[in-house]
Amino acid sequence: MIRLWCIQVLAIVRLEMKKTFLSRRGLWVYLLAFAPLLLFLGHSISAGHRRDQLQRIATERPIPREAFRDIRSGMTRAEVTQKLGEPYLQWGGHRRDGHCGQYHARYTDGKTDLRLFFDDDKLVGIHRSELDSLAQVARIFAGVFQSYYLRLAVFFGCVGIFVNLFRGEMLDKSLHFYLLTPTRREVLLAGKYAAGLLATVVIFTSSTALQWLALLWQFDYTTVAGFLSADGWGQFSSYLAVTALACVGYGSVFLAIGLLFRNPIIPTAAVLLWEGINPFLPAALKKISMIYYLQSLCPVDAASDQDVPGLVHLLIAPVQPATRSVAVLSILLLTGVVLVVAARLSRRMEINYSTE
């Protein structure tokens, strides 16, 4: 019997593949999934270009890093030039009365870009801009992953794919073909869930992997190899696992919504709201959500990044995160409960297209 069910599930997955991966209706899912990749790729190209440029300048005009520390406000241009030499970029002008006006100068040691602002020949402003380190990049990725990717991209991607597994076919009036086969409704549900899971896991984990690669691309081989051998592979595999678990969890919820509700927008909005207000909920209620456990599994504490805006900081900082095993088991348990309820309700599913 189990062999028959497996054959049926595989046949359903095969039939659903085209719909889940290539439907015109689902193109926006790819956009959601791969938008951060474009963002990270752009950032990486820009950062790599800047890194190359500063290192080239530093080779042509070498400045010892310690020399930057001696620069203080109130110094004159002559004193600065004496310590650092001629800037690689400068601009400014004189006032009509013959006095020096505003003047800007830029220096680099290959890693730091130093911007100096002079007014009336006195140094009035110093701005140091460091090139991104791998640790910083990892925190940027963690912030985007938790605030956008999990909460919006994977969430709505699962809405687009899983809700349509049943609801889409109800609207297309083609669901009855499945119900005219000698297939248990529970097996049909399992087949549809497997098809949706395969599609979302492939789309979103491949995007996660490519985003990761795009961010690392700006660094040289030695830096990347050092990072990967230290903690990098662990972080990488954790992100892939969290993405896949998000698809597992949200997939089950939206499959059930597509099965049970004629209009899935309202229950989807309710789930979005519940997941969105999670940071503001009491500790006990926090635990009845997917996002709490998913964030607990994220390998990098994105909240430690001081540049993150206040609201985003709130969204990415789970208070008292669950342990790894509790988080995984809780997601699987929630998924199991939702699927069992959906399977029982699927036995009562009817074909009544006229009311759709």
Add this chain to the structure above:
Amino acid sequence: MAILQKSSEDRILLDNVSRFYGEVLGVNRVTLSIPPGITGLVGPNGSGKTTLMNLITGLVRPSRGRISVLGVDPSQPQRLFRFVGYSTQFDAFPKGLAGSQFIYSFLRVSGYPAAECRKLTDRAIAQVGLTEAADRKVAAYSKGMRQRIRLAQAIAHDPRVLVLDEPLNGLDPLVRSETIALFKRYADEGRHVVVSSHVLHEVDMISDQVVLMSGGYVVAEGRIRGVRSEIQEERPMQFLIRCRQPSRLASRVFEQDHVVEARLLPEGEGVLIKTRDADRFCRALNHLALDGIDIEGVTPADDNVHSVYEYLIGTEEAAP
């Protein structure tokens, strides 16, 4: 007890079955025992034929009553569709599939091995005459071809019970006769073929027994010949004839003893004929056409069979 069990294993049984869609009636208090052979479900649109077929195949559940198809409850699709095939009226298909892929895929979902699926697919497609179009996308099929591929899907696993909702709609005369021959062959092999139609004449041609439905109720059932002769004796059939010489046609057909009325319609729209013998009337019409009367069209005016139902319902209500 054994006889009762034997009976339920050989029949489609509906026991006081009702189905409501909210406050809207689908079917009400239907009790039927459908034996092997071709059973015609006849009734105007909205009479409950499709609901009854959906109930028999478990696509909808009864609000009240019990259903058994050869001893199996329709709420168990894993058992029911091993021996039941259902061709619905829904004219939609999974996107992107060719005709053969469509049949093959759902046979695979049924759990048949791949080689068996290929064999069953080829046979079913040949039976409905779609071999040449098997590799074309279903989306590119004509209405008649879509009707045939649905029929192929219903018969692909060689079911003992075949349920067909308006299966002859959109078929050309040749395919129509081949399809009817297929139904008759199934019936001759002792299988159940339940066919719905809103065209009484069509069901008359193919059915061994008929169930007449109106407003969700079964208003008559029995052997088709008996019902038909009763209808024709007391309620002549009507035909609307469109032609260029309506007066000449009216006078010629009125010479026939089975024609009880020939009424000229206003503005030369044609002639409305009432006859007690549709077969003889159709033969006579052929002779008149050969004699030079230019007949543009013949439409059975009882196609929606409202008059028949009115008659039947009226008779039942009048009965003590």
